[in-house]
Amino acid sequence: xxxxxxxxxxxxxxxxxxxxxxxxxxxxxxxxxxxxxxxxxxxxxxxxxxxxxxxxxxxxxxxxxxxxxxxxxxxxxxxxxxxxxxxxxxxxxxxxxxxxxxxxxxxxxxxxxxxxxxxxxxxxxxxxxxxxxxxxxxxxxxxxxxxxxxxxxxxxxxxxxxxxxxxxxxxxxxxxxxxxxxxxxxxxxxxxxxxxxxxxxxxxxxxxxxxxxxxxxxxxxxxxxxxxxxxxxxxxxxxxxxxxxxxxxxxxxxxxxxxxxxxxxxxxxxxxxxxxxxxxxxx
Numbered sequence: 001x002x003x004x005x006x007x008x009x010x011x012x013x014x015x016x017x018x019x020x021x022x023x024x025x026x027x028x029x030x031x032x033x034x035x036x037x038x039x040x041x042x043x044x045x046x047x048x049x050x051x052x053x054x055x056x057x058x059x060x061x062x063x064x065x066x067x068x069x070x071x072x073x074x075x076x077x078x079x080x081x082x083x084x085x086x087x088x089x090x091x092x093x094x095x096x097x098x099x100x101x102x103x104x105x106x107x108x109x110x111x112x113x114x115x116x117x118x119x120x121x122x123x124x125x126x127x128x129x130x131x132x133x134x135x136x137x138x139x140x141x142x143x144x145x146x147x148x149x150x151x152x153x154x155x156x157x158x159x160x161x162x163x164x165x166x167x168x169x170x171x172x173x174x175x176x177x178x179x180x181x182x183x184x185x186x187x188x189x190x191x192x193x194x195x196x197x198x199x200x201x202x203x204x205x206x207x208x209x210x211x212x213x214x215x216x217x218x219x220x221x222x223x224x225x226x227x228x229x230x231x232x233x234x235x236x237x238x239x240x241x242x243x244x245x246x247x248x249x250x251x252x253x254x255x256x257x258x259x260x261x262x263x264x265x266x267x268x269x270x271x272x273x274x275x276x277x278x279x280x281x282x283x
Contacts, residue, residue: 041175041217041254044237045210046227049220053200058131066128067121071114073152079108082283085156095172095261097160099279105167106159117149132198142181149179168265168276174258175217217260219252230270232277240270251277 063069079085086094088110096104122144129139153174160168194204210216221227221241230238230251238253241264250264251273263277 042215042236043217044219044239044252044254045216046221046225046239046241047203047206047218048223048225048227049203050200050223053203054198057198058128060128066118066125068119069116070118071116073112074114075112077110077112079110082108082158084108085110085158089154089156093257093282094156095170095259095280095282096158097168097170097276097279098281099162099276102160102162102168102276102279104158105161109157111155111157113154114152115149116152117147119145119147146181148181151177151179153177162276166265166268166272168263168268168273170280171262173260173262175254175260217254228270230274232274232280238277240273242270249273253277255282257282 060066077088079088082094082096082104085108086092120143122139122141125143126139153176155171155173157172158170160170162168194207210218219227219239219241222243224243224245226240226242226244228240230240230253232238232251232253234256235253236256238251240249240251242249247267248264249268249270250262252260252262254260259282261277261280263273263280
C-alpha cells in the first residue's frame with residue numbers, strides 16, 4: 001500500500017509541474033506537440049530529494065488540490081512461471097537471471113499498466129501558486145480543463161535465491177510515457193521547472209546539470225543514498241544505488257529495447273550485483 005501512495009504523490013508532482021510549465025510558456029508554433037517525448041532515455045541521472053528542503057512550500061489540501069487527479073490500473077497478478085508472466089505481458093520477453101547458483105524463489109508477479117492523469121482546475125492552481133509566492137504567474141484560460149497523463153507500462157517482479165542464501169529481486173519495467181496538451185516541450189519544461197517558487201538551490205543545480213531531458217531519465221533518490229555510475233554489458237547506462245541506513249543496494253539500468261531493469265537486495269555487495277546483472281537475459 002505504501003508504494004502505491006508514493007506512486008500517487010510522484011505522479012501528481014510530475015503532472016503538476018507539466019501544467020505549470022504549460023501555463024507560463026508561450027504556445028509553440030511549428031514545434032507544438034501533443035506528446036512529450038521525455039522518457040525515451042539513453043542515460044540515467046540521479047536526483048537527490050530532501051523533503052525537508054521543501055518546508056517553505058504550502059502543503060496541498062489533497063490529490064485534488066489542483067484539479068481532478070485520477071489513478072487507474074496497477075493490478076498485481078501472480079504468475080507461476082516466467083512463461084506465464086510472459087503470457088500476462090502479451091508475449092513480451094521476460095528477463096531472468098542465468099548466473100550459476102541462482103534460482104527462482106517465491107514466484108513471479110506482473111503489475112498491470114498504470115495511468116495517472118490530472119485535469120487542471122485553473123482557479124485552484126492559481127490559488128496555490130499565489131500561496132507559494134508566485135504572485136505574477138499568468139495562467140491562460142485555455143489551461144482550465146487541460147489534462148496531463150502519465151502512463152506506466154506493465155512490470156514484472158521476480159525473486160531469486162543464490163549462494164549463501166542471498167536473495168535478490170529483479171524488476172523489469174519500461175520507460176513511462178507522458179501526454180500533455182499542444183505547446184509543451186521538454187526543453188521548455190526544464191527551463192520552467194527551474195523557476196518554480198520554493199525550489200531548493202541544491203535541487204535546482206541538479207536539474208540544471210541535466211543536458212538533454214529527451215534522452216535522460218531522472219532517478220529520484222533519498223538524501224544519504226550512495227549513487228555511482230556502473231557498467232552492465234549491453235546496457236545504455238547503469239547506476240549503482242545503496243542506502244547505508246537500511247543496508248539495501250541495487251543496480252538500475254537501461255536496455256536498448258527500452259526496458260528499465262532493477263536488481264537489488266539486502267546486504268549484497270556492488271561486485272555481486274554487477275556479476276549477477278551481467279547474466280540477466282530476455283527470453
